[in-house]
Amino acid sequence: MNCDTFLACLHPYVDGELGVSDTLAADTHAAECPRCRSVTARERSFRQLLSQEPRETAPPELRRRIVTRIRRSARARALRPWLALPAAAAVAALLLVSVLPLVHRAAPGVIAELVDKHIAFAQLERPAEFVSADRREVGEWFRERAGLRVTIPDYSPAGIRLVGARIADVGEHRAAYIVYEKGHTLLSVFIAPAPRDAADAGGTRVSFRGYAYLTREQKGYRTVSWTEGGVVFGLVSMLDYQALLECADRLREERSAQTRL
Ligand SMILES: [Zn+2]
Structure with missing residues (x-):
């Protein structure tokens, strides 16, 4: 096994879903490759961090419903040929492929990547892979689909409606993506492992209710982000900074309330 094949099976490896011989091969490679070893360690600690959030056992009925929806959409994806994809989605995918390398040279860093994802997802017919306005359903979907325990903040008091969620690839990692809508304006919330070079040069440091x-601003979108325990939280939207900071504060409050329980 080399680095490429190792990284290709990183997620099933970390999830313990590989067969015996593949697991052995991966163990062997990780033992002799510092880079893959550190990628693995980060992926594990990211999952642990998310799994520290309190286990709120979903009622069996809710869980059954989520599992059924995941299976159904997996089947639909398998049956749908590429050409039958909505034209907008195909165009967005092509744009993503051709534009990303340039964008990365021009504006490196995880925030730039989150903005690109926000734009790409917004162009899809359905930005959310799992559509639901029910926070418990969305939380359960992350658990079933990717083994992630994610806080789904409630922004409904501010008229910001939960649309759904998807699993996004950020850098080499799997990230949680939650999408909201205020009128026709999308708000993306990303929760991703922090990159090794966490010092993101561009941007303005602000303090809001005691948090840093x-x-x-990037390509006309505003972003608010922070890093906590090896995880980067990023909000991307056309909403103004005041609204984004309120949303960020709310997410932090809900996360700390949950971990205190
Ligand atoms: Zn390697």
């Missing part, structure tokens, strides 16, 4: 944030 990085604000940055």
Whole structure:
């Protein structure tokens, strides 16, 4: 096994879903390759961090419903040929492929990547892979689909409606993506492992209700982000900074309330 094949099976490896011989091969490679070893360690600690959130056992009925929906959409994906994809989605995918390398040279860093994802997902017919306005359903979907325990903040008091969620690839990692809508304006919330070079040069440091944030405008979108325990939280939207900071504060409050329980 080399680095490429190792990284290709990183997620099933970390999830313990590989067969015996593949697991052995991966163990062997990780033992002799510092880079893959550290990627694995980060992936594990990211999952642990998310799994520290309190286990709120879903009622069996809710869980059954989520599992059924995951299976059904997996089947639908398998049956749908590429050409039958909505034209907008195909165009967005092509744009993503051709534009990303340039964008990365021009504006490196995880925030730039989150903005690109926000734009790409917004162009899809359905930005959310799993559509639901029910926070418990979305939380359960992350658990079933990717083994992630994610806080789904409630922004409904501010008229910001939960649309759904998807699993996004950020860097070499799997990230949680939650999408909201205020009128026709999308708000993306990303929860991703922090990159090794966490010092993101661009941006303005601000303090809001005692917490430190990085604000940055990119391609006309505003972003608010912070890093906590090896995880980067990023909000991307056309909403103004005041709204984004309120949303960020709310997410932090809900996370700390849950871990205190
Ligand atoms: Zn390697």
